[in-house]
Amino acid sequence: MQINPQELAEGIRSGDRRALAKGITLVESTRADHREAAARLLELIMPYTGNSIRLGISGVPGVGKSTFIESFGNHVISQGHRLAVLAVDPTSALSGGSILGDKTRMETLARHPDAYIRPSPAGQTLGGVTRRTRETLLLCEAAGFDVIIVETVGVGQSETAVAQMTDMFLLLLLPGGGDELQGIKRGIMELADLILVNKADGDQQAAANRTVADYRMAVHFLHPRSRHWQVQVEPLSALQGEGVQKIWQTVEEYRQALGDAGEIESRRAAQARAWMWSETADSLLGELKENEAVKALVDQLEADVTAGRIPATVAAKQLVEAFLG
Structure with a gap:
């Protein structure tokens, strides 16, 4: 099914409950194409x-x-x-x-x-x-x-x-x-x-x-x-x-x-900045876990950390280095 973020945004703004339910289902989806459409939808509704x-x-x-x-x-x-x-x-x-x-x-x-x-x-x-x-x-x-x-x-x-x-x-x-x-x-x-x-x-x-x-x-x-x-x-x-x-x-x-x-405004601004960095961290972690070079190392590094052979900081550094290539 083709999702039109513009139509969905207009429906939500007009008070259409079905459009709102569809929009929420879209932002809750983890599918890559849905995340892209959800990002566009959020951009369109932000001024409101x-x-x-x-x-x-x-x-x-x-x-x-x-x-x-x-x-x-x-x-x-x-x-x-x-x-x-x-x-x-x-x-x-x-x-x-x-x-x-x-x-x-x-x-x-x-x-x-x-x-x-x-x-x-x-x-x-x-x-x-x-x-x-x-x-x-x-x-x-x-x-x-x-x-x-x-x-x-x-x-x-x-x-x-x-x-x-x-x-x-x-x-x-x-x-x-x-x-x-x-x-x-x-x-x-x-x-x-x-x-x-x-x-x-x-x-x-x-x-x-x-x-x-x-x-x-x-x-x-x-x-x-x-x-x-x-x-x-x-x-x-x-x-x-x-x-x-x-x-x-x-x-x-x-x-x-x-x-x-002015505290509600400043608190929301701080929340928005924190949200931005939280999203950045989540996205990077998701990308890192899907990286082939990282996947090749994960099992061995997890085993080494679990057995106490190497500290977690060293294992993490190796994973990041593999990710950055």
């Missing part, structure tokens, strides 16, 4: 990107991310916005895509004409998954979605990757228990611009209030990501929709504060 607020969301399993995104998303849409939800799940290739279930859990959101939910692209490496998610984010912006949520599944390296492609990072916690009990590393806490204690309802209300108070104290000891913003901690009942309006208000305040300071 950047007009959204990009939100990263993370939390431990069972914290209620899907319920929160459904409740928050519906509120955001009721305020006149269009919402896209993307997922970064480096395990999806192995698990079959744990995020796929979220489309069924976010039932009202999934059916809303002003919402678009996209499961994580299959990819065994975090780098591969985040690369495609970045490109998908740009396509969604070009299609007119002005609030983009990038959800990360699990707690680990993916948080850092998501923080590096968004403007604001939201961390969801459960009532009670410290960081260790919730499996949250200090580094992840330091990524957060807004901490939400979910399930603040029923018999967990008191525990949630105590957790909010504890974290409000704790954030003063953390190094903030921005000198223009003090990390906020808020209670939330995603199930009952309580606190959702306040959270959206906080997002708007954050956007205003960092936008006025």
Whole structure:
């Protein structure tokens, strides 16, 4: 099938959901001809990107991310916005895509004409998954979605990757228990611009209030990501929709504060530069692995490194020298 990037770009800009789905499938493809068409498509839509607020969301399993995104998303849409939800799940290739279930859990959101939910692209490496998610984010912006949520599944390296492609990072916690009990590393806490204690309802209300108070104290000891913003901690009942309006208000305040300071613009510029070098490294590594001279050396060098006969640095130098010929 012949792909016309110009037609696809026009379809995406006109709000055609089928064109957007085709565009995302194209940027997720690893075929060489598709990568070329995808690069052209991204060039065409670039002038129409950047007009959204990009939100990263993370939390431990069972914290209620899907319920929160459904409740928050519906509120955001009721305020006149269009919402896209993307997922970064480096395990999806192995698990079959744990995020796929979220489309069924976010039932009202999934059916809303002003919402678009996209499961994580299959990819065994975090780098591969985040690369495609970045490109998908740009396509969604070009299609007119002005609030983009990038959800990360699990707690680990993916948080850092998501923080590096968004403007604001939201961390969801459960009532009670410290960081260790919730499996949250200090580094992840330091990524957060807004901490939400979910399930603040029923018999967990008191525990949630105590957790909010504890974290409000704790954030003063953390190094903030921005000198223009003090990390906020808020209670939330995603199930009952309580606190959702306040959270959206906080997002708007954050956007205003960092936008006025020029920090969102400078942060995105730094993200774009980092993305360029990441793409360069990925492309070079791909070329190197396919090089015949390199392939001829790999098995022996891997065996030597594994057996401890030579250090990895020496083996790497030999591979690079073989590649450069």
